[in-house]
Amino acid sequence: MLRPSRVRSTLLAAVAGTALAVPAAAFAPSSGSAAPPTPTSLAGATLPARAVAQIDALAKQKLARTTTEQKVDSRLLAAAQVRRGKAVAPGVAKVDPGLRVDKTGRTAVTVEGTVKSALLQGISSLGGVVHDVRPKAGTVQADIPVASATQVAALPGVSHVRVAMGWTTASMNRPSAPASKDVRDQQRRARVADALRTAKASKTGMSALAAGSTTTEGDVTHAVDAVRASRHVAGAGVTIGVLSDGVDSLDASIASGDLPADTQVLPGQAGEGDEGTAMLEIVHDLAPTADLAFATAVDSAEGFAANIRALRAAGADVIVDDVLYYAESPFQDGPIAQAVLDVTADGALYFSSAGNEQNVDDHTAGNYEGDYVSSGQTVGKFAGIAHDFDPTAAGVQVLDPVSPDSTGVPTLLQWADPLDHSGNDYDLYAVDDEGNVLAFSNDVQNGDDQAFEGFYLPSGTAGLAVVKFKGDDRYFQVTPFQGRFEDGSGLTAYSSPGVTRGHSAVPAAYSVAAVPAHDPFPREIAPGVPNPAGPFPGRYTSAQQSETFTSDGPRRIFFHPDGTAITPGNFTATGGELRRKPDVAAADGVQTSVEDFSPFFGTSASAPHAAAIAALVLSGNPGIGPDEVRAAITGTALNIEQPGWDRDTGYGIVMANRLLNRTGATAQPLVRAGQPVVTPAGDGDAYLEPGETGALAVPLTNEGDGRATSVSVQLSTSTPGVTITPSVRSAGAIAAGATKTPAPFTVRLAPGYEPGVPIAVRARVSFVGVLSPQVSQQSLPTGQPSDDVLDISYAGPPVPIPDASNVGASVPLQVPAATGRISDLTFSIDGTECSDDEGSETVGLDHTYDRDLVGTLTAPDGQQVVLFDRAGGSGANFCQTVFTDTATTNIQQAPFNPPYTGSYQPAEPLSSLVGAVADGTWTLSVVDAAAADTGSIRAVSLHLKGYVQTP
Numbered sequence: 001m002l003r004p005s006r007v008r009s010t011l012l013a014a015v016a017g018t019a020l021a022v023p024a025a026a027f028a029p030s031s032g033s034a035a036p037p038t039p040t041s042l043a044g045a046t047l048p049a050r051a052v053a054q055i056d057a058l059a060k061q062k063l064a065r066t067t068t069e070q071k072v073d074s075r076l077l078a079a080a081q082v083r084r085g086k087a088v089a090p091g092v093a094k095v096d097p098g099l100r101v102d103k104t105g106r107t108a109v110t111v112e113g114t115v116k117s118a119l120l121q122g123i124s125s126l127g128g129v130v131h132d133v134r135p136k137a138g139t140v141q142a143d144i145p146v147a148s149a150t151q152v153a154a155l156p157g158v159s160h161v162r163v164a165m166g167w168t169t170a171s172m173n174r175p176s177a178p179a180s181k182d183v184r185d186q187q188r189r190a191r192v193a194d195a196l197r198t199a200k201a202s203k204t205g206m207s208a209l210a211a212g213s214t215t216t217e218g219d220v221t222h223a224v225d226a227v228r229a230s231r232h233v234a235g236a237g238v239t240i241g242v243l244s245d246g247v248d249s250l251d252a253s254i255a256s257g258d259l260p261a262d263t264q265v266l267p268g269q270a271g272e273g274d275e276g277t278a279m280l281e282i283v284h285d286l287a288p289t290a291d292l293a294f295a296t297a298v299d300s301a302e303g304f305a306a307n308i309r310a311l312r313a314a315g316a317d318v319i320v321d322d323v324l325y326y327a328e329s330p331f332q333d334g335p336i337a338q339a340v341l342d343v344t345a346d347g348a349l350y351f352s353s354a355g356n357e358q359n360v361d362d363h364t365a366g367n368y369e370g371d372y373v374s375s376g377q378t379v380g381k382f383a384g385i386a387h388d389f390d391p392t393a394a395g396v397q398v399l400d401p402v403s404p405d406s407t408g409v410p411t412l413l414q415w416a417d418p419l420d421h422s423g424n425d426y427d428l429y430a431v432d433d434e435g436n437v438l439a440f441s442n443d444v445q446n447g448d449d450q451a452f453e454g455f456y457l458p459s460g461t462a463g464l465a466v467v468k469f470k471g472d473d474r475y476f477q478v479t480p481f482q483g484r485f486e487d488g489s490g491l492t493a494y495s496s497p498g499v500t501r502g503h504s505a506v507p508a509a510y511s512v513a514a515v516p517a518h519d520p521f522p523r524e525i526a527p528g529v530p531n532p533a534g535p536f537p538g539r540y541t542s543a544q545q546s547e548t549f550t551s552d553g554p555r556r557i558f559f560h561p562d563g564t565a566i567t568p569g570n571f572t573a574t575g576g577e578l579r580r581k582p583d584v585a586a587a588d589g590v591q592t593s594v595e596d597f598s599p600f601f602g603t604s605a606s607a608p609h610a611a612a613i614a615a616l617v618l619s620g621n622p623g624i625g626p627d628e629v630r631a632a633i634t635g636t637a638l639n640i641e642q643p644g645w646d647r648d649t650g651y652g653i654v655m656a657n658r659l660l661n662r663t664g665a666t667a668q669p670l671v672r673a674g675q676p677v678v679t680p681a682g683d684g685d686a687y688l689e690p691g692e693t694g695a696l697a698v699p700l701t702n703e704g705d706g707r708a709t710s711v712s713v714q715l716s717t718s719t720p721g722v723t724i725t726p727s728v729r730s731a732g733a734i735a736a737g738a739t740k741t742p743a744p745f746t747v748r749l750a751p752g753y754e755p756g757v758p759i760a761v762r763a764r765v766s767f768v769g770v771l772s773p774q775v776s777q778q779s780l781p782t783g784q785p786s787d788d789v790l791d792i793s794y795a796g797p798p799v800p801i802p803d804a805s806n807v808g809a810s811v812p813l814q815v816p817a818a819t820g821r822i823s824d825l826t827f828s829i830d831g832t833e834c835s836d837d838e839g840s841e842t843v844g845l846d847h848t849y850d851r852d853l854v855g856t857l858t859a860p861d862g863q864q865v866v867l868f869d870r871a872g873g874s875g876a877n878f879c880q881t882v883f884t885d886t887a888t889t890n891i892q893q894a895p896f897n898p899p900y901t902g903s904y905q906p907a908e909p910l911s912s913l914v915g916a917v918a919d920g921t922w923t924l925s926v927v928d929a930a931a932a933d934t935g936s937i938r939a940v941s942l943h944l945k946g947y948v949q950t951p
Helices: 049-063 074-083 117-125 146-153 181-198 224-231 250-255 275-286 301-313 335-345 603-620 626-636 656-663
Strands: 106-113 129-134 139-145 158-163 167-169 239-244 291-296 318-321 323-325 349-353 368-371 374-378 385-387 410-415 425-432 437-441 452-456 461-470 475-480 510-516 555-557 577-579 584-588 671-673 677-680 693-697 700-702 708-717 722-725 728-734 745-749 759-766 774-780 785-793 799-801 805-815 824-829 845-847 853-858 864-869 878-883 900-904 920-928 935-937 940-947
Touching: 049 425, 049 437, 049 461, 074 106, 074 146, 074 158, 074 437, 106 117, 106 146, 117 129, 117 139, 129 301, 129 805, 139 146, 146 158, 224 603, 224 656, 239 275, 239 301, 239 603, 250 275, 275 291, 275 603, 291 301, 301 318, 301 323, 301 335, 318 603, 335 349, 349 603, 410 425, 425 452, 437 452, 461 475, 510 603, 584 603, 603 626, 603 656, 626 656, 671 708, 671 759, 671 774, 700 708, 700 728, 708 722, 785 805, 799 805, 799 920, 805 935, 805 940, 845 878, 920 935
Parallel strands: 239 291, 239 318, 318 349, 349 510, 510 584, 878 900
Antiparallel strands: 106 139, 106 158, 129 139, 167 323, 368 475, 374 385, 385 461, 410 452, 410 475, 425 437, 425 461, 555 577, 671 700, 677 693, 693 745, 708 728, 708 759, 722 745, 759 774, 785 940, 799 935, 805 920, 824 878, 824 940, 845 935, 853 864, 853 920
């Protein structure tokens, strides 16, 4: 049964090629809201005199900006005025610049231009803190004092200083009071400890083939459980890469069995937050034998793009994200979208959330887009001409009213100019019921700028005005993200479809909408619009309705990735190309074991469901091409709400049973070699030494979904002085999930072999199946470790750790020549007397906030081990801290009672350095990753063992 007021209208008619035609009147008055109040001065065809005067004063000030000030975001200039105790402009008293300013008085910005060391030094000298540097992209992410924005813009090579509008995940899970990093850390540690105590393998009412202590309801509603039971396809041979905020609770999810222990996090890309953990759990529930990888998407837009490519380079066959950067263009494939274009051209399948910005059909929309239409009203002497939102021939309305519950949402104006080349200048204003300007964005666009204006919507905003300051008429979009246009103040609200945007609109990507799996979303999105429920414990049917918050399409694009026009000269509603987005729909409102994400609502939850089901297609159909996968996914999707493609759910709900039946997926074997084990047959000890032979056993595990037959393993080595015989051993057949060890090989070391040199072993496993062969590299230890310990200590003066700087502080540790190879090592942060006193001179490392610190040990050959990565809470100091792989507790999970004292496993194992030559300069580097705390490296030591030298 359709819920009240939910009426689907046919907007699109297919024409030749990829273009679609849109009627000129594509705008719908909002409904489902209360009757308009008694008309005020805002009603009518013109802006109130007060609003005109204030907008004109702001525009006059814009005209007076110096060349340097024209590089600076207008909100930064306004905030600087406010902090100096001055009005933003004459007669403008209520403007809120809307900047997020931290306790040090800094705000986040993106500095654009030619990135050299002098620029970074200049930002630091002006009190800024640099976070992310991308020389190729020409961007620096930094926190700067608001008052120094113009000085930063004056630095050599700077072209723009913009407010960092940031990013959003497509999750509807928003804790009412975000916890401090101390509290989050304590919660994470408690969850890990609890998971270790209560980890269990059973699940109630769920598929026995699924993984962990909880299972997403999407396993049943998408019929994935039935597919695994009937076709035994569970993801083997496929790697799924996830991008989101962070994986704070990864260790807890591994401990509870909700994620596999070999989940890969790209080095340094764990991020912060837990939405990534929840997404990984969904993927693992549906495709439990697939390999998993994660990288954060929230360091910067450029970092997001780099990590998309990095996941593909790391072997990801399917990649899924749930992050949108507000500045992503709706009209051109920008840097993030271009990374998606790269990986999909390379054969990867890419899935992204469509967004939770709501839709026209549910009367929840907060989006308006269309051609700029002159209202005929010149705003004062300087500001330009306001847009007419009323699409009727007779009416004129220069403000689009917003709902009261839209307060605080990012509100953006973007128009059809190419990236970095906008010379048409549009401005955005928020006006209250009395005609006061509450917020504005009026940057200068003079040919080398972004077609972008935006602010956070202030409380009391009655409506938004779009004013063309100068230039040509352009198609534009104005969106209060997760806000709504709603009748009010005597104004009619106008909305239009197409809020979905950014990289999910890449043609080869899958933009995923949301349908509930179980209970309705618990919060009303718009008055009188009920939220639908899902079918769990049943499967989806054609009667299913989408979430009222899911973003609608289609997406009109005007420019190729290089900025050239698709339809030169036509930047109106009849130009460019129209992309059918979203593509498909999938489950949300599902269970995970992650706190704050159970149930997990939003297209953030939907995208990993669709991605995991696609991974099953690849797993059961090795060699299938992306075009064939797309045809199968769209051709078997369960159509809902409208026949064929529709603007809310695409081609419908992805159903695993229909999809895998179409492709004929079958279970595939996948046999891999484990770590070889040597049993020496020489002098009776446990060590393989020069001149000795040993039995070399290689365990083979079938990690696939099907039975493996005719299994064999071939071993070879490139290490001089080592022979392995015979070259091949047979293992026969191995059942899915089983391990078998064939007859051992014989390994022999030459008499003159150097003790401690590891043996490089290449294992090539063959079996019947398209995933054969599987090749891996292993390392075998040699020599008898010595009991003698060499202690190398830093004896220099204390080295200050720069506050909030990726440069960090370093101390050297010099190991004498001819020390030889390493059999074992530990590292210690020393100290004569331990305390948590700030600035203590008796501890090994003093710092007022240990949680900010990342410590890295670098060997002479360049190998690195992260010892600690923002471990600990708000306490101070490390003292008599020993990092050893044999400790029982990893420092990342250790309870913290300052100062850190005792033995801990490092964040990364020191064993990766065993066998390396110790001689030369070792370096401990410590980086302070956040602002406002200080400290020094004082006393540290390296402790090494070598090998017994044979006569």
